[in-house]
Amino acid sequence: MDSAVAREQALDAAERLFYGRGVQSVGMDDVRGASGVSLKRLYQLFPAKEQLVVAYLERRDVRWRQRLAKYVEGHPDPGERLLAVFGWLERWFGEEDFRGCAWINAYGELGATSEPVVTQVRDHKRAFRDYLAGLVAAAGLDAALTGPLFLLAEGAMVTAGINGSTEPAAEAREAARVLLRAG
Known part of the structure; x- marks a missing residue:
């Protein structure tokens, strides 16, 4: 082979x-x-197993971000793209094998003992935040909205992983809608 x-x-x-x-x-x-x-x-x-874990997370990161971007780009209005992020999260949370965020899970298991895993987790979360910042900028919105939108998405991921429900994505989307109207 x-x-x-x-x-x-x-x-x-x-x-x-x-x-x-x-x-x-x-x-x-x-x-x-x-x-x-x-x-x-x-x-x-x-x-070492740690190298396999890092490679798994790196590969999953590429695919995860590609799937998200493909879904979001299907929405032509820049303002709607921000809300589409939460629509995609809802679809992801509804997948049969959804078991939470792979990076949060890995961090929870290995964050105290594996710097390479911590680095990969932080890189993934930074890339996701940067992606949201790009969507905020493309919609002509205040950059200060990026942090709260990121926290809404991350909170939805954690809650959905624990509850096994898609509802956190819908709730986060509605909170994002309120934020966007206020911003």
Whole structure:
């Protein structure tokens, strides 16, 4: 099996397992079994589990932000794009395998012990905030709205992950609507 194929298979399995069960409860042998990649090859690709976790989060970040942007760009009005973020969150929260925010989950498990994981989590959250700042600017709104909109979205993610409900996205969207009217 070529290295690129083995890497993708390992990352696919790691994502399913880490996101579904949590990072701490999944061993490299679990990833081996779910991926079909030998343990020797898995350790050649990712010499430490921490490296596999970071690679999983990096890859998930790219896909997550692409899915969000594609959905939001489907709304031609710049003001509506901000509210569309919450519409996308609602759709995401309703997915069958939704288990909260992968980065918040990873931070909760490894934030005290893994600087590379903390860096990846912070990079993801910074990129999301920057994305919202771009939407705020494109709508011609005050940049000061970025922080509250970011906190609404993040709070919705945490609450939805805990409650297993899409309702936090709808509530956050309505709060964002009030903020945008006031701003």
